[in-house]
Amino acid sequence: MASNPGMTPDQIALIKATVPVLVQHGNTITTVFYRNMLAAHPELNTVFNTSDQVNGRQPRALAGALYAYASHIDDLGALSSAVELICNKHASLYIKADDYNIVGKYLLEAMGEVLGAALTPEIHDAWGAAYWQLANIMIGREKQLYEHAEGWTDWRDFKIVNKVKESEEITSFYLAPVDEKPLPAFKPGQYISIQTEVPTLKYPQARQYSLSDEPKPDYYRISVKRELGLNSAAASAATNPGYISNVLHDTRNIGDTIKVSHPYGDFFLSPADSETGNPIVLISAGVGVTPLTSMLNTLVSKSLESRKLHFIHGARSEGLRAFKKHISELSKQHPSIQTTFFTSHPSEGEKEGVDYDHAGRVDLSKLKDQDLFLDDAKTDYYICGPGMFMTDIESALKAKGVGADRIKMELFGTGGVPH
Ligand SMILES: Cc1cc2nc3c(=O)[nH]c(=O)nc-3n(C[C@H](O)[C@H](O)[C@H](O)COP(=O)(O)OP(=O)(O)OC[C@H]3O[C@@H](n4cnc5c(N)ncnc54)[C@H](O)[C@@H]3O)c2cc1C
Numbered sequence: 001m002a003s004n005p006g007m008t009p010d011q012i013a014l015i016k017a018t019v020p021v022l023v024q025h026g027n028t029i030t031t032v033f034y035r036n037m038l039a040a041h042p043e044l045n046t047v048f049n050t051s052d053q054v055n056g057r058q059p060r061a062l063a064g065a066l067y068a069y070a071s072h073i074d075d076l077g078a079l080s081s082a083v084e085l086i087c088n089k090h091a092s093l094y095i096k097a098d099d100y101n102i103v104g105k106y107l108l109e110a111m112g113e114v115l116g117a118a119l120t121p122e123i124h125d126a127w128g129a130a131y132w133q134l135a136n137i138m139i140g141r142e143k144q145l146y147e148h149a150e151g152w153t154d155w156r157d158f159k160i161v162n163k164v165k166e167s168e169e170i171t172s173f174y175l176a177p178v179d180e181k182p183l184p185a186f187k188p189g190q191y192i193s194i195q196t197e198v199p200t201l202k203y204p205q206a207r208q209y210s211l212s213d214e215p216k217p218d219y220y221r222i223s224v225k226r227e228l229g230l231n232s233a234a235a236s237a238a239t240n241p242g243y244i245s246n247v248l249h250d251t252r253n254i255g256d257t258i259k260v261s262h263p264y265g266d267f268f269l270s271p272a273d274s275e276t277g278n279p280i281v282l283i284s285a286g287v288g289v290t291p292l293t294s295m296l297n298t299l300v301s302k303s304l305e306s307r308k309l310h311f312i313h314g315a316r317s318e319g320l321r322a323f324k325k326h327i328s329e330l331s332k333q334h335p336s337i338q339t340t341f342f343t344s345h346p347s348e349g350e351k352e353g354v355d356y357d358h359a360g361r362v363d364l365s366k367l368k369d370q371d372l373f374l375d376d377a378k379t380d381y382y383i384c385g386p387g388m389f390m391t392d393i394e395s396a397l398k399a400k401g402v403g404a405d406r407i408k409m410e411l412f413g414t415g416g417v418p419h
Pocket residue numbers: 049051052054055191207208209210211222223224225226227228229230232234236237238240241242243244245246265287290291410411412413414
């Protein structure tokens with residue numbers, strides 16, 4: 001990223017000086033910001049994830065981003081991967097350059113509302129300059145992403161052409177473009193956003209879903225877990241099942257149309273892993289299996305017979321595990337593909353060593369070092385699952401000497417992987 005010609009050295013110093021203020025008040029500022037902005041622009045309720053507003057995840061994610069930005073204002077390169085993640089998410093939601101005017105206005109106003117007289121005119125101006133410096137970086141990156149989309153720069157109508165139950169709680173949707181034009185390839189691991197009406201909200205909502213099959217010219221496949229809300233820490237969650245996953249499971253059927261974005265995302269099989277025979281370990285839990293199944297299917301379709309690949313998956317029970325038959329069959333057909341299935345809450349009759357390999361959650365200490373290909377420094381590790389699951393696996397791999405650059409993770413949520 002370029003340095004910051006738009007800001008004076010004094011302004012940079014002022015921004016750094018406000019880092020402790022952001023630690024203390026960042027979340028209040030972003031909460032006030034969203035409240036005021038969505039009240040003045042109710043049309044943006046369609047753009048933002050209503051549940052992430054209610055549960056506070058999006059205000060926390062924005063506060064975290066502003067804190068990281070202020071802390072690294074003199075070292076913007078440190079923010080590249082965070083910016084890449086956000087810009088891909090923005091592009092998948094078709095955020096436009098003009099939208100940054102609205103966000104900038106309400107963000108600075110929220111700072112004034114929360115900080116009062118402490119927001120001196122100098123600090124206000126420094127944050128105004130800082131906001132636009134970051135906004136311009138993001139607008140620039142998003143422009144590039146839209147330019148690479150070969151004309152697909154807004155929501156596109158897709159028809160559900162097949163709906164297949166993959167487990168007790170995961171169902172796949174096969175989506176074909178209504179215009180029947182060939183689909184662009186994506187990088188295995190990437191996601192699409194889908195947008196559809198939510199009757200209880202009376203406006204549409206968008207969510208991201210990883211593409212769960214290899215790239216095909218005529219359809220995309222997503223595999224959606226029904227979110228019952230029972231596992232949420234929030235007391236009210238049991239009465240708040242997820243909006244879109246339940247709408248999709250219950251009311252979107254073959255023949256129905258939904259809106260779909262171009263594929264985006266910064267979590268994907270690296271070109272080196274695609275093209276060469278580097279060993280790969282794919283580690284997932286629950287519905288985190290989806291992007292890794294796309295990677296597996298793509299690698300198999302390239303018939304890279306000699307590549308060492310280990311697919312490790314954790315599920316609560318066999319009934320809740322999606323794609324097991326498919327993955328096991330691939331492993332039988334391709335001896336270089338190993339599988340290990342962990343089951344944390346086996347159903348009655350499910351036996352260790354028969355229906356699954358190990359009881360309990362995914363635990364790398366139950367595997368031999370050679371089965372994690374630790375002897376090969378080119379091995380890459382792709383992880384997808386709940387936040388704490390990923391940080392645990394990441395720590396276990398690092399403890400075994402794997403460098404951070406060889407560990408890639410995708411969080412099915414907002415705010416990045418917890419550290
Ligand atoms: C990059 C990426 C890839 C993804 N890939 C997949 C995938 O392949 N498959 C998949 O199934 N999902 C995937 N997701 C997750 C998906 O985008 C949705 O977040 C998920 O389907 C839940 O959406 P929802 O609308 O059903 O739930 P939401 O309405 O967004 O609710 C989310 C959670 O918040 C709780 N909640 C809602 N309202 C309240 C409230 N008022 N109070 C307290 N709690 C509340 C809900 O109970 C639920 O547990 C991915 C996400 C990302 C970011």
